[in-house]
Amino acid sequence: MKISKAAIESGLTVDTIRYYEKSGMLPDIKRGSDGHRYFSQKDVELLTLLYWLRETGMPIKQMKRFTALVKTGGKTIAERREILLTHSKELKRRRDVLDRCDEILAIKIAGYENLTENKP
Amino acid sequence: MKISKAAIESGLTVDTIRYYEKSGMLPDIKRGSDGHRYFSQKDVELLTLLYWLRETGMPIKQMKRFTALVKTGGKTIAERREILLTHSKELKRRRDVLDRCDEILAIKIAGYENLTENKP
DNA sequence: CACTTGACTTGGAGTTACCCCAACCTGCTA
DNA sequence: TAGCAGGTTGGGGTAACTCCAAGTCAAGTG
Numbered sequence: 001m002k003i004s005k006a007a008i009e010s011g012l013t014v015d016t017i018r019y020y021e022k023s024g025m026l027p028d029i030k031r032g033s034d035g036h037r038y039f040s041q042k043d044v045e046l047l048t049l050l051y052w053l054r055e056t057g058m059p060i061k062q063m064k065r066f067t068a069l070v071k072t073g074g075k076t077i078a079e080r081r082e083i084l085l086t087h088s089k090e091l092k093r094r095r096d097v098l099d100r101c102d103e104i105l106a107i108k109i110a111g112y113e114n115l116t117e118n119k120p
Numbered sequence: 121m122k123i124s125k126a127a128i129e130s131g132l133t134v135d136t137i138r139y140y141e142k143s144g145m146l147p148d149i150k151r152g153s154d155g156h157r158y159f160s161q162k163d164v165e166l167l168t169l170l171y172w173l174r175e176t177g178m179p180i181k182q183m184k185r186f187t188a189l190v191k192t193g194g195k196t197i198a199e200r201r202e203i204l205l206t207h208s209k210e211l212k213r214r215r216d217v218l219d220r221c222d223e224i225l226a227i228k229i230a231g232y233e234n235l236t237e238n239k240p
Numbered sequence: 241c242a243c244t245t246g247a248c249t250t251g252g253a254g255t256t257a258c259c260c261c262a263a264c265c266t267g268c269t270a
Numbered sequence: 271t272a273g274c275a276g277g278t279t280g281g282g283g284t285a286a287c288t289c290c291a292a293g294t295c296a297a298g299t300g
Contacts, residue, residue, distance in 0.1 A: 019257075037277085139286075155295085179286090
């Protein structure tokens, strides 16, 4: 499929996909005789994973480490798995941050509640 | 207290506090005769709230809207409350994203599990 | 008293991860 | 044949910091 469909399927934008390719973190993407990129199903699967990793705050640098391993292939699975496991822990940390913030907001909002109507 | 203590207390960095002040989203911070900033307890409370808002993804633009209201004071409480409530909903959305990503990672990792030991 | 140290000041350059735009090319339909 | 939709590249712009150089000032030390 072409880039705009790949964008829709993966969640990334067209621009971001091109940016990812330019910065070397995609495998070689096939080109048609018209110069257009053609994405295989596997390509799109990778893009989708990248979308989720980025969306949840993994820095590009680390994503590059991951995709480099994907490009290398075979024997790198243990290391890839390690990266994803680490990120999963990071997700937990981020959830804790969200929860903590929500508590703070709740307190703050409750504090406002007293002042919305009755104070001069 | 001075900027480095304010940074520790709020969670922000010294640079970020200065950046926030320069971009006009802090109330007037007192200066000593030496030119140093001196933060009141209220200042630090605001900084702390800003830390949490930013940490959970509120864009600076919206934080400015909020702090502008804080500066204006009194009658803006209902609107401030609205902003925090909206952000609280945003937190929920973000948590869903994290959860969804965690599911995807779990599947991916499980997929790797089969390949770590036994495949050639 | 001169000197060093450490915490602060400003202005400005650099970074990350995009986003947008102009100018151009290509294949298809009317 | 012309027009349009959808691609291409290169390069400029943006958000939100982050880091650095060069300078100021107060306090402590020999």
